[in-house]
Amino acid sequence: MKDFHEDYNVFEIALEIPEPWYVFHHELTKDEKTLHIYIEYRKGAEFSCPNCGTSGCKVHDIQDQDRTWRHLDFWQYQTILHARMPRVKCESCGKIRTVIIDWARPGAGFSMLFEHHLLSLMGEMPVAAVARKIGEHDTRLWRVFK
Numbered sequence: 001m002k003d004f005h006e007d008y009n010v011f012e013i014a015l016e017i018p019e020p021w022y023v024f025h026h027e028l029t030k031d032e033k034t035l036h037i038y039i040e041y042r043k044g045a046e047f048s049c050p051n052c053g054t055s056g057c058k059v060h061d062i063q064d065q066d067r068t069w070r071h072l073d074f075w076q077y078q079t080i081l082h083a084r085m086p087r088v089k090c091e092s093c094g095k096i097r098t099v100i101i102d103w104a105r106p107g108a109g110f111s112m113l114f115e116h117h118l119l120s121l122m123g124e125m126p127v128a129a130v131a132r133k134i135g136e137h138d139t140r141l142w143r144v145f146k
Helices: 006-015 112-122 127-134 138-145
Strands: 021-029 034-041 057-062 067-074 077-083 086-089 096-098
Touching: 006 021, 067 112, 112 127, 112 138, 127 138
Parallel strands: 034 077
Antiparallel strands: 021 034, 057 086, 067 077, 086 096
16 A cells, blocks of 8 residues: 655655655645645754855744745646744854745746746747746746846
């Protein structure tokens, strides 16, 4: 019999989600042709301070809203990553900051792999054509380009 976690493990491997993060849920909406992947961090996880780099910072609180990032499509489905972003309090510098994640730049609405894909396409075709191909507004693509 198939292990419950196997479905999520495939996504973790494909997305290269690092510890202490893991995929805890996914939802495929066929009508919208969208795959939503929900990422969480393990209880008791420690992170590096985004301000000074000190490791071993404990979670102080969690941002109110989930963050989302457009990722490379899985098959024919537009893929959206979702995560609640923890903030850590650093004992070294005393700052409380949102952790830095491995899969996207701070403040970006796209994953790094998706941005890389966009830049590759923009090197071969006009930005407006890329925007039509991926179903995004061209101003979002220009922000990635700049």
